[in-house]
Amino acid sequence: MAEGVTLQSEDYSRWYTDVVQKAEMADYAPVKGxxxxxPYGYALWENIQKALDKRFKDTGHVNxxxxxxxxxxxxxxxxEHVEGFSPELAVVTIGGGEKLEEPLVxxxxxxxxxxxxxxxxxxxxxxxxxxxxxxxNVVRWEMRTRLFLRTMEFLWxxxxxxxxxxxxAQEETLRMLGVYQDFAQNEAAIPVIPGRKxxxxxxxxxxxxxTIEAMMGDxxxxxxxxxxxxxxxxxxxxxxxxxxxxxxxxxxxxxSWGMSTRMIGAIIMAHGDDxxxxxxxxxxxxxxxxxxxxxxxxxxxxxxxxxxDITKKLQAAGVRVKFDARTEFTxxxxxxxxxxxxxxxxxxxxxxxxxxxxxxxxxRDIPGRDGKSFVPxxxxxxxxxxxxxxxxxxxxxxxxxxxxxxxxxPGNYEEFKTAVEDGFALAWWCGDAACEDAIKKETKAxxxxxxxxxxxxxxxxxxxxxxxxxxxVFAKAY
Amino acid sequence: MAEGVTLQSEDYSRWYTDVVQKAEMADYAPVKGxxxxxPYGYALWENIQKALDKRFKDTGHVNxxxxxxxxxxxxxxxxEHVEGFSPELAVVTIGGGEKLEEPLVxxxxxxxxxxxxxxxxxxxxxxxxxxxxxxxNVVRWEMRTRLFLRTMEFLWxxxxxxxxxxxxAQEETLRMLGVYQDFAQNEAAIPVIPGRKxxxxxxxxxxxxxTIEAMMGDxxxxxxxxxxxxxxxxxxxxxxxxxxxxxxxxxxxxxSWGMSTRMIGAIIMAHGDDxxxxxxxxxxxxxxxxxxxxxxxxxxxxxxxxxxDITKKLQAAGVRVKFDARTEFTxxxxxxxxxxxxxxxxxxxxxxxxxxxxxxxxxRDIPGRDGKSFVPxxxxxxxxxxxxxxxxxxxxxxxxxxxxxxxxxPGNYEEFKTAVEDGFALAWWCGDAACEDAIKKETKAxxxxxxxxxxxxxxxxxxxxxxxxxxxVFAKAY
Numbered sequence: 001m002a003e004g005v006t007l008q009s010e011d012y013s014r015w016y017t018d019v020v021q022k023a024e025m026a027d028y029a030p031v032k033g034x035x036x037x038x039p040y041g042y043a044l045w046e047n048i049q050k051a052l053d054k055r056f057k058d059t060g061h062v063n064x065x066x067x068x069x070x071x072x073x074x075x076x077x078x079x080e081h082v083e084g085f086s087p088e089l090a091v092v093t094i095g096g097g098e099k100l101e102e103p104l105v106x107x108x109x110x111x112x113x114x115x116x117x118x119x120x121x122x123x124x125x126x127x128x129x130x131x132x133x134x135x136x137n138v139v140r141w142e143m144r145t146r147l148f149l150r151t152m153e154f155l156w157x158x159x160x161x162x163x164x165x166x167x168x169a170q171e172e173t174l175r176m177l178g179v180y181q182d183f184a185q186n187e188a189a190i191p192v193i194p195g196r197k198x199x200x201x202x203x204x205x206x207x208x209x210x211t212i213e214a215m216m217g218d219x220x221x222x223x224x225x226x227x228x229x230x231x232x233x234x235x236x237x238x239x240x241x242x243x244x245x246x247x248x249x250x251x252x253x254x255x256s257w258g259m260s261t262r263m264i265g266a267i268i269m270a271h272g273d274d275x276x277x278x279x280x281x282x283x284x285x286x287x288x289x290x291x292x293x294x295x296x297x298x299x300x301x302x303x304x305x306x307x308x309d310i311t312k313k314l315q316a317a318g319v320r321v322k323f324d325a326r327t328e329f330t331x332x333x334x335x336x337x338x339x340x341x342x343x344x345x346x347x348x349x350x351x352x353x354x355x356x357x358x359x360x361x362x363x364r365d366i367p368g369r370d371g372k373s374f375v376p377x378x379x380x381x382x383x384x385x386x387x388x389x390x391x392x393x394x395x396x397x398x399x400x401x402x403x404x405x406x407x408x409x410p411g412n413y414e415e416f417k418t419a420v421e422d423g424f425a426l427a428w429w430c431g432d433a434a435c436e437d438a439i440k441k442e443t444k445a446x447x448x449x450x451x452x453x454x455x456x457x458x459x460x461x462x463x464x465x466x467x468x469x470x471x472x473v474f475a476k477a478y
Numbered sequence: 479m480a481e482g483v484t485l486q487s488e489d490y491s492r493w494y495t496d497v498v499q500k501a502e503m504a505d506y507a508p509v510k511g512x513x514x515x516x517p518y519g520y521a522l523w524e525n526i527q528k529a530l531d532k533r534f535k536d537t538g539h540v541n542x543x544x545x546x547x548x549x550x551x552x553x554x555x556x557x558e559h560v561e562g563f564s565p566e567l568a569v570v571t572i573g574g575g576e577k578l579e580e581p582l583v584x585x586x587x588x589x590x591x592x593x594x595x596x597x598x599x600x601x602x603x604x605x606x607x608x609x610x611x612x613x614x615n616v617v618r619w620e621m622r623t624r625l626f627l628r629t630m631e632f633l634w635x636x637x638x639x640x641x642x643x644x645x646x647a648q649e650e651t652l653r654m655l656g657v658y659q660d661f662a663q664n665e666a667a668i669p670v671i672p673g674r675k676x677x678x679x680x681x682x683x684x685x686x687x688x689t690i691e692a693m694m695g696d697x698x699x700x701x702x703x704x705x706x707x708x709x710x711x712x713x714x715x716x717x718x719x720x721x722x723x724x725x726x727x728x729x730x731x732x733x734s735w736g737m738s739t740r741m742i743g744a745i746i747m748a749h750g751d752d753x754x755x756x757x758x759x760x761x762x763x764x765x766x767x768x769x770x771x772x773x774x775x776x777x778x779x780x781x782x783x784x785x786x787d788i789t790k791k792l793q794a795a796g797v798r799v800k801f802d803a804r805t806e807f808t809x810x811x812x813x814x815x816x817x818x819x820x821x822x823x824x825x826x827x828x829x830x831x832x833x834x835x836x837x838x839x840x841x842r843d844i845p846g847r848d849g850k851s852f853v854p855x856x857x858x859x860x861x862x863x864x865x866x867x868x869x870x871x872x873x874x875x876x877x878x879x880x881x882x883x884x885x886x887x888p889g890n891y892e893e894f895k896t897a898v899e900d901g902f903a904l905a906w907w908c909g910d911a912a913c914e915d916a917i918k919k920e921t922k923a924x925x926x927x928x929x930x931x932x933x934x935x936x937x938x939x940x941x942x943x944x945x946x947x948x949x950x951v952f953a954k955a956y
Contacts, residue, residue, distance in 0.1 A: 027595065027598070027599075029544070029545040029547075029591070029595075030545075030548075030549055030552070030591065030594055031545060031547045031548070031549060031582060034545040034546075034547060035545065036542070036543070036544050036545065036595055037542055037543040038542055039540035039541065039542045039610060041542075042540070042541050042542045042543055043540065043541070045543075046541065062517040062520070062521065063517065063520050063521070063524065064514070064515055064516055064517045064519075064520045065514065065515040065520055065523075065633060066507070066514050067507040067508075067509060067512035067513065067514065067631055068512075068584075068615055068617065068631050069507075069509045069512060069568075069617075069630075069631065070508075070509070071508055071509060074508070086575070087574060087575055088574060089572075089573075089574070089575075090547075090570045090572070090573050090574075090582075091570060091571070091572040091573070092568045092569060092570050092571075092584065093569070093570075093571045093572060094567075094568070094569040094571060094581070095567075095568050095569070095619045096565060096566060096567070096568075096619030096620075096621070097564070097565055097567075097619075103572070104509060104568075106546075106570065106584070113507070113508065116508055117505065117507075117514055120505070121505075126806075132517060136615075137546055137614075137615065139546065139547075141573045141574030141575075142574075143574070152547075153545055153546050153547065155543060328604075
C-alpha cells in the first residue's frame with residue numbers, strides 16, 4: 001500500500017480521494033464543490049483531449065466556441081430540458097455593478113444557445129450537415145460532489161450536429177457513441193458496454209440517449225460518455241429550419257454528445273490498486289520513469305550518464321520519459337512515489353546493470369518479480385515500446401476479465417438482488433419505468449443501459465415477469 | 479473590394495466587423511457583449527494555442543485548470559486588484575435555486591484563486607519555482623464591445639508563476655514577454671514593441687507590467703500580450719510563503735502573463751485589406767486553396783484528377799490545403815471568397831495547366847499579376863512550401879515598414895499632436911502621470927509603453943519640458 005492512501009478493501013471511496021490528492025491529480029477549490037485540476041491530472045486530460053479531438057476531426061467535425069452565459073429564457077424553450085436542468089443552475093444576476101434585467105445562466109450544457117445560432121446559420125440543405133464540437137467548462141450545481149466524478153464545474157467536450165434527415169442524425173448519434181467506445185477501450189483500456197438509456201435515464205430533451213457504461217474497481221457502474229439523438233425537439237424549440245431539395249422549409253434533426261473530465265475518474269477507478277494509480281500507457285503523462293541506483297560516488301558516476309543516455313534514446317523514440325535524478329530521495333522512496341502516480345513502466349539502472357549493459361524494466365500493472373525483466377541497452381527503445389503495448393493490452397484484458405467475473409445473468413429477482421450486490425446484472429426487462437423504479441427503490445441499482453448488442457431470444461422481466469425481448473444492465477452506479 | 483465588406487478607407491471599424499462576420503470568424507451571441515467563435519476563427523485560435531503552448535512547455539511550464547468561480551472576498555484581499563476589477567465583475571448570486579450566502583465572482587483573471595492554492599502547495603524552496611499556465615475563459619463586464627477585441631467573455635491563457643527571489647521573478651516576466659514577442663513576430667507576422675507600462679496603465683496589483691504593442695492597419699495601437707511582475711503583492715495577500723535555504727519563512731515573488739483571442743483581432747487588423755483577411759501562413763487554418771478551372775465536361779475530366787493529385791501531394795507534405803471542388807460556384811466567385819477569408823496562397827489549375835504539367839500560384843498578399851507565378855507539378859510541394867515562407871516574411875516586412883512609416887519622433891508638443899494623428903509618437907517623457915493624463919485628455923493618445931530598447935541619450939519631456947532619460951510610445955489605441 002502507498003503511504004497515506006487508504007486500502008481499497010477498507011474504504012474504496014476514501015482510497016479514491018486519497019489517491020487523487022496524493023498523486024496530485026486534483027485538489028479542492030475554495031468554492032465548495034469546485035475542483036482544481038493539478039498539472040499531473042491536467043496532463044492526462046490533455047492526452048485525452050488529443051486522442052478524442054483527432055477522432056472528432058477524422059470523422060469530419062470542426063471545433064468552435066459558444067458563450068458561457070445563456071439567457072434564462074432560452075432554457076425555457078424546451079420543456080423537458082428546463083425541467084431537467086433548472087435545479088442545477090448557477091445564475092448571474094449582477095453585471096458591472098448593476099442588477100441585470102434578465103438573469104444569465106452559466107451554461108450547464110449548450111443545446112439552447114447553439115440551437116439559437118444554428119437557426120441563424122442554417123438556411124438550406126447545402127449548409128447541412130453542421131458538425132461542430134466545443135471544448136468548454138460547464139456548471140451544474142451539485143450538493144454531493146467528488147473530485148472528477150461529480151463537480152460543480154467540469155471540463156468536457158460537447159458535440160452538436162444538425163442534419164437533413166432522421167436517419168442521418170441517428171447514424172451520427174451512433175457513430176459518436178462508437179468513437180467514445182473506441183476511445184475508452186483503445187486509449188483508456190476500459191471495456192465499456194454501449195447501450196440505449198431507458199426513458200427515465202435519458203438526457204432532458206433528447207429523443208433517445210445512448211451511453212457507454214464501465215465497471216469500476218468497486219464493481220459499480222460509471223456512465224463514461226453519452227450521445228443523444230435529439231430528434232426535432234431542439235430544432236422546433238429554436239426554429240432550426242432549412243430549405244430542402246424541393247425548396248420546402250423543414251426542421252433539422254440534431255444530435256449532441258459529450259465526454260468530460262469524469263473520464264479521469266474512470267481511469268483511476270478502473271485500473272488503480274492499493275499502491276495507487278495505474279495509467280494506461282497510451283494516455284499516461286509519464287510513460288516511463290528512470291530511477292538510477294547507486295550507493296557510492298563512484299557508482300553514481302557510472303550510473304548517471306547511463307541513465308541520461310537511455311533517457312535521451314527514449315525521448316528520441318517519442319516515449320514520454322522522466323529521469324528522476326533527485327538526490328534527496330532513496331530509490332525505494334521513488335519506486336513507491338511513481339507507483340502511486342501510476343507510471344506504467346519503471347527502468348532501474350544500477351552499477352551491475354551498467355557493467356552488463358542492461359537495465360531492469362518493472363511493470364506497474366504486475367507487482368514484484370513477475371513484472372520485472374532485464375533488457376539490453378542496445379535496442380531499449382524497441383523493448384520499451386513493445387512493453388508499453390503489452391501493458392496497455394494487459395490492462396484492458398484485466399479490466400474486461402474483472403467485469404465479466406462480476407457480470408451476472410440472474411434468472412429471477414432473488415438472484416438479481418444478489419447480482420447487483422456483486423456488480424452488473426444483465427437481466428430481462430419489460431421496458432416499463434415502473435419496474436425500473438421499483439428495482440431502484442428496493443436494491444439501489446439503476447438501469448444503466450439496454451446494450452446495443454443483445455444476446456438474443458426473449459425472457460421474463462426480472463421484476464414483473466412480463467415477456468420481454470431485451471435485456472438491460474442494472475447496477476449500483478456513480 | 480469584397481462583396482458586403484465596407485472599404486477600409488471608408489470606415490475602418492465597419493470594415494473590421496464586416497470582415498469578421500463575412501469570413502465567418504465570429505458572430506454575435508444572444509447575450510449582449512458576448513461572442514461566438516465560429517469554426518474558421520476557432521481553427522485560427524487552435525493554431526495560436528499550439529504555437530504558444532509549445533513555447534510555454536519549451537520554457538518549462540505545465541498546464542493546469544483552476545475554477546471559474548472565485549469567492550467575492552478573495553478579490554478584496556489585494557487592494558489595487560479589487561479596485562481595478564470591481565466595476566467589471568459578473569456575479570453569481572443564485573445556485574441550485576437558492577440565494578448564495580457569499581456571492582461568487584466569475585473569474586476576470588485568476589491571480590487570487592491561484593494564489594490561494596499556491597499558498598497550500600508551496601512549503602519549501604524545493605517546491606519552487608512553480609511554473610503553471612492555464613487555458614481558460616474569463617469574463618469582464620464591458621459596455622462597449624467589439625468582436626475579438628473587447629468582449630464580455632474571452633478565451634485566453636494566463637501563466638502564473640512563483641519564485642524564490644525577486645530576480646528570478648523579473649527574469650521570468652521578461653522571458654515570457656520575449657515568448658510573446660517571438661510568437662507575434664514569427665507566427666503572426668506582426669512586429670511588436672516590447673516595453674514597460676506606465677504606472678497608470680499597469681495591471682491592477684502588479685509591481686510592474688510589460689506589454690507588446692502592435693500597430694493596426696488604421697495606425698492605432700493594440701496591446702497584444704502582457705507580462706506582469708507581481709512582486710510580493712499577491713504573495714502577501716494570499717500568504718504564499720516558503721521555507722528558504724536557511725529554514726526561514728519568506729514570501730514568494732510571483733508573476734502572471736496572458737495572451738487572448740484578442741490576438742485574432744490583431745491578425746485581422748495588422749494584415750487585412752479591402753478584399754478581406756490575409757492570414758499569416760504559419761497560423762492560417764487553410765494555407766493553400768486549390769481552385770479547378772474548366773468550361774466543358776471534357777476539361778473537367780482533365781482538371782479534377784490533376785487538382786486532386788496536387789491536393790494529396792500537398793497534404794502528404796503537411797500543408798493545410800483545401801480543394802474547392804464545389805460546382806455551384808464559378809472560379810471567379812471562389813477567388814473572391816477565399817481572398818476574403820485570407821487564404822495565403824491559391825493554386826489555379828485549368829486545361830492549359832494540365833497540358834503544361836504546371837499550375838498557377840497566386841499570392842493573397844500581392845494582388846493581380848505581380849502575385850502570380852507558374853510552377854511545374856514535379857516538385858510543387860517544395861515550391862509551395864518556399865512560397866509560404868516567402869509570404870510569411872513579406873507580411874512581416876510589410877507590417878514593419880508600415881509601422882516605421884507611421885512612427886514619428888516629435889521634437890515638440892505641436893509635432894507630437896500631428897504625430898499621434900498619424901500613428902505612433904516615440905517621445906521623451908518625464909515619467910510623470912500628470913503629463914501622461916494631460917496628453918490623453920488633449921490628444922486621446924495614451925502611453926502605450928516605455929520601450930525596453932531605448933535609443934539612448936536624454937531629452938525634454940514632450941509635454942512639460944523636464945529633462946527625461948526615457949522615450950515612450952504614445953498612440954491612440956484599442
